[in-house]
Amino acid sequence: xxxxxxxxKAEAVAGYADVPLEExxxxxxxxxxxxxxxxxxxxxxECGICVAVCPSARFYDFSPRRIAQAVAREDAELVYQxxxxxxxxxxxxxxxxRCPRGNNPGGIITIMREVSINNGLxxxxxxxxxxxxxIYKIMSTGTQVSPDMLQPDAFPDWGPEVKDVSxxxxxxxxALPPETHHTTTTGWEVSDKTLVELYLIWHKxxxxxxxxxxxxxxHMILEEVMEERLEEExxxx
Amino acid sequence: xxxxxxxxxxxxxxxxxxxxxxxxxxxxxxxRDFHEELFELEEKGEWIVQRVPEPYVEVPTKxxxxxxxxxxxxxxxxxxxxxxxxxxxxxxxxxxxxxxxVDYNDPTDQTSCTAWNYYASATSNAAAxxxxxxxxxxxxxxxxxxPLIHCGTSYGHYKEVREELLLHGELRKEVREIMKTxxxxxxxxxxxxxxxxxxxxxxxxxxxxxxxxxSDIAVTVHPACHYYKLVEQDAIYDPDVYGGQRTAIVSGVxxxxxAEVRDYSTWFDCCGFxxxxxxxxxxxxxxxxxxxKIEKMKEEANPDVTLTHDTGCVTTLDKSQFAAQAHDxxxxxxxxxxxxxxxxxxxAHPYKVCQLHWHxxxxxxxxxxxxxxxxxxxxxxxxxxxxxxxxxxxxxxxADVDA
Ligand code: SF4
Ligand code: SF4
Numbered sequence: 001x002x003x004x005x006x007x008x009k010a011e012a013v014a015g016y017a018d019v020p021l022e023e024x025x026x027x028x029x030x031x032x033x034x035x036x037x038x039x040x041x042x043x044x045x046e047c048g049i050c051v052a053v054c055p056s057a058r059f060y061d062f063s064p065r066r067i068a069q070a071v072a073r074e075d076a077e078l079v080y081q082x083x084x085x086x087x088x089x090x091x092x093x094x095x096x097x098r099c100p101r102g103n104n105p106g107g108i109i110t111i112m113r114e115v116s117i118n119n120g121l122x123x124x125x126x127x128x129x130x131x132x133x134x135i136y137k138i139m140s141t142g143t144q145v146s147p148d149m150l151q152p153d154a155f156p157d158w159g160p161e162v163k164d165v166s167x168x169x170x171x172x173x174x175a176l177p178p179e180t181h182h183t184t185t186t187g188w189e190v191s192d193k194t195l196v197e198l199y200l201i202w203h204k205x206x207x208x209x210x211x212x213x214x215x216x217x218x219h220m221i222l223e224e225v226m227e228e229r230l231e232e233e234x235x236x237x
Numbered sequence: 238x239x240x241x242x243x244x245x246x247x248x249x250x251x252x253x254x255x256x257x258x259x260x261x262x263x264x265x266x267x268x269r270d271f272h273e274e275l276f277e278l279e280e281k282g283e284w285i286v287q288r289v290p291e292p293y294v295e296v297p298t299k300x301x302x303x304x305x306x307x308x309x310x311x312x313x314x315x316x317x318x319x320x321x322x323x324x325x326x327x328x329x330x331x332x333x334x335x336x337x338x339v340d341y342n343d344p345t346d347q348t349s350c351t352a353w354n355y356y357a358s359a360t361s362n363a364a365a366x367x368x369x370x371x372x373x374x375x376x377x378x379x380x381x382x383x384p385l386i387h388c389g390t391s392y393g394h395y396k397e398v399r400e401e402l403l404l405h406g407e408l409r410k411e412v413r414e415i416m417k418t419x420x421x422x423x424x425x426x427x428x429x430x431x432x433x434x435x436x437x438x439x440x441x442x443x444x445x446x447x448x449x450x451x452s453d454i455a456v457t458v459h460p461a462c463h464y465y466k467l468v469e470q471d472a473i474y475d476p477d478v479y480g481g482q483r484t485a486i487v488s489g490v491x492x493x494x495x496a497e498v499r500d501y502s503t504w505f506d507c508c509g510f511x512x513x514x515x516x517x518x519x520x521x522x523x524x525x526x527x528x529x530k531i532e533k534m535k536e537e538a539n540p541d542v543t544l545t546h547d548t549g550c551v552t553t554l555d556k557s558q559f560a561a562q563a564h565d566x567x568x569x570x571x572x573x574x575x576x577x578x579x580x581x582x583x584x585a586h587p588y589k590v591c592q593l594h595w596h597x598x599x600x601x602x603x604x605x606x607x608x609x610x611x612x613x614x615x616x617x618x619x620x621x622x623x624x625x626x627x628x629x630x631x632x633x634x635x636a637d638v639d640a
Binding site: 035095110114124129130131134142149150157158172173174178191200201202206 | 315316317318319320321322324327328331332343344345346347348349351353354355356357358359360361362363364365368369372376393401404405407408411415418419462463466467469505506507509510511512513514516517519521523524525529556557559560589590592594595596597618621622625626631632633634635637638
């Protein structure tokens, strides 16, 4: 590669090995094929209103305007770079829906993330490191966070109250008047029948399969838990 | 340089890239009332619309459409983060409804909307998200009670799901098929109602039950992004609150309770929750919550408490202050939901009902200003915990908390 070329074209994209343009185009085509995509981008005025309201833009080298522009210009190279570098910084707050053009940069990012997961991009795997226990919790129990997650070593920055809660957890949960709240491993009590229905949804919509691309170990555990439960109910998947 | 008129005109002719249906141009789409399509699809047998039960209150939304908020028959769609980490939030919602004689259902046949995970990790897809929503809606429909959504993110996400289902026949078909395998119909509520809309609709009724004077209490309000930014046309606005320029929801309740609502410049900013950030990238969350929200409120309004109406916002604004204190930042504002605030106004116990011991930022000076002896209240709570510990009682009941 020439000296000048090197200024424009790095060997790696955001620290990850580069891939041929066709592969980038294939990924972008997957983004565009999402049924929501046409409702999320109508071109871009480049006005920057989305950047002004974006919390992530204040703290990272990140810009919803760049995302909107890249997809509006159908720049597969840039979209690929953003999928490797930018999208996990978004807070998904949807403040950028203030866009005067009617765009939804946060929504485009949701789709880009989904495509990254489906294709097992290295950046997606990295972004989810340390997060997988949460995926396990939500997919297997039907509630996202549980009281027993409040451990001082997991939340040292949340103050001494976390330790009080974890020390007294079982008692303090029983000191909650709503009967559904006496749980420690789930947010509330979820019935067995409800869980079976949820597992069927994960199977039938391919959501469970998505996990395989980013964390095979987690996928195996989840599949085992779900299949065992479904088999007990006499349901074959 | 000559202007390439021909080329430009040609480009204009080729509208295939970003052609938009004039009818659906952003502004029009936001102002349209979706109910016509909602009921049309019901007539075609595509889904069942669960009607808002009577009696209901009609409240104005952003572009003037009146939204029906039921007064009774609530199916409580609970929130993971509220029940799990700030349980005084949901307990207060229930307690206030019990005081107002609301007939409600607190189901175990309910899952999370799973949107927290979706916005954090994208390990799901549009069909799965719509099916999870549809399963919960069908579960509510089967009981005859109407869904009341506790979480701002569930509420925003369900509105998104509704929009997607309205727009895409193939998605409706896919979700209907899944529902069929679960033995359920595809159900869509006539309105998607957030608990804070119920509090807003009932604010005068709530104020009638007020037993503590809040006229000395100054509050700031953090409106929850997913409440009013996602499908914004569905959120409640009132011309009398900030001239209808921002959602009226929490400010309306605080004002009805006699508190002074103070403004601050970064009210539109999000709290910094970030979905994945709050769990695995909290440096961002802490910085944003303290620097853009709490410190601004302190500097510009110096409130006794900040009120909000969503799980993530209460958690973020409350828990982020501890670490900032270590850096001598100008923080130290108690944080709670308006449900807890209203419950306190109505005489709720700060620990047995509002469960403030699960919160981080120091709320004790606020309780003192409200005329509550928190030391005595804590001793009362500890006495109950002792009864639990000794096995005298298995659980704290609704009767116990008002004893
Ligand atoms: S959704 Fe993402 S891009 Fe949009 S304003 Fe929020 S953080 Fe920024
Ligand atoms: S607000 Fe909309 S039009 Fe303006 S830069 Fe952002 S995406 Fe483009």
